[in-house]
Amino acid sequence: MPRSDRYCRVEVDGKPIVTSPFLEALALACERDWRMLFERLDLALVPGDMLQVVGPNGSGKTSLLRLLAGLMQPTAGEVRLQGRSLRGQRAELARNLLWIGHAAGIKGLLTAEENLAWLCALHRPAGREAIWQALAAVGLRGFEDVPCHTLSAGQQRRVALARLHLEAAPLWILDEPFTALDRQGVAQLERHLQGHCERGGMVVLTTHHRLEIRPATFRELDLERHAA
Template sequence: MTSPVLQTVALACERDLRLLFENLDLRLASGEMVQISGPNGSGKTSLLRLLSGLMQPTAGQVLLNGQPLNEQRSELARNLLWIGHAAGIKDLLTPEENLSWLCALHHPASREAIWQALAAVGLRGFEDVPCHTLSAGQQRRVALARLYLDSPPLLILDEPFTALDKQGVAQLEEHLAGHCERGGMVVLTTHHTLSRMPAGYRDIDLGNWAV
């Protein structure tokens, strides 16, 4: 069995005094895509935040390469890209400025690379316009352009297909499947039915760990 890169051990999560799930054991190895499903309020986004180091578990552990996640902040920053449900961009900045700002801390990118990433998500010609003038779908594409900027091996994405048109959905599906086929890893939530999945795809229903 391939050694997991990311792993949870007896993980439990409580929000607002309610235990969402417990005893969750999850293994993610190179080349795998895991879709987290479950009813509203089951803790899907909370689990993604736990895996990204943005929350602390109520019980259990998250391990990165066999070591506790909270002891590997710099390693996590180099190897993980988190894109949440909200686009997370600044309205008054341009797409180029947003990507430069978002990438500056851990994965600095040149102007040429940023423009190429924006072209890859269909935003050629929009590099220098304020983001508040863009549609919701275009703003989502700005956030997703980070996937084309030397993206790290582990991608954790919360509802990445939100506000995308049919072409954007197909393009993102292809990119994520290709990322896994090149040895990368993806954990995502989505209400969209995937039509392009890598060989290492599986679905985990959090309802099975509900309390």
């Protein structure tokens, strides 16, 4: 995809101005354990975008997501947030990012409500009412004060995904969000992701599952084409 396609064109006082994409990667390369996973990777995200990163196991999908979330440093290239390098903008990214990794930060010894209260407090504290509503929205009504280690893998995943109903960050980076979800949960999450993009949010996710419900802006990034 040519990079110029991904720039926002905004008209101010009748004059078109070109703004940088919200998040972009320029000539990104990633090396793990002496092996080049991918190189010369460019991507750009503008509000409303949804990007699914695909590729075989070990092709660097999770690494790419971690690079975009600022958790890892790229071997070469650069990630930019609103046109400026990510390095000096950790706080800015943190305010705009919701990251749910493969391990989602859910403590088995804490209840669903305690887990969510803490994870939200890291960004913006959420009230008890809001947390209960979010848990109900992911189908966990009645499980609010059950320790998470007694929940099934799918239910634990739902606790983590309840954050998608609680936080206001525009950029969601989700590593394998569909893992362990049942069919109804998958459809619900797909609809929720689509809604987020239609409201001007951005989603980057990895999954091996083929999305049935997708926004018009849906794109796929195949890492195999960038393999070194």
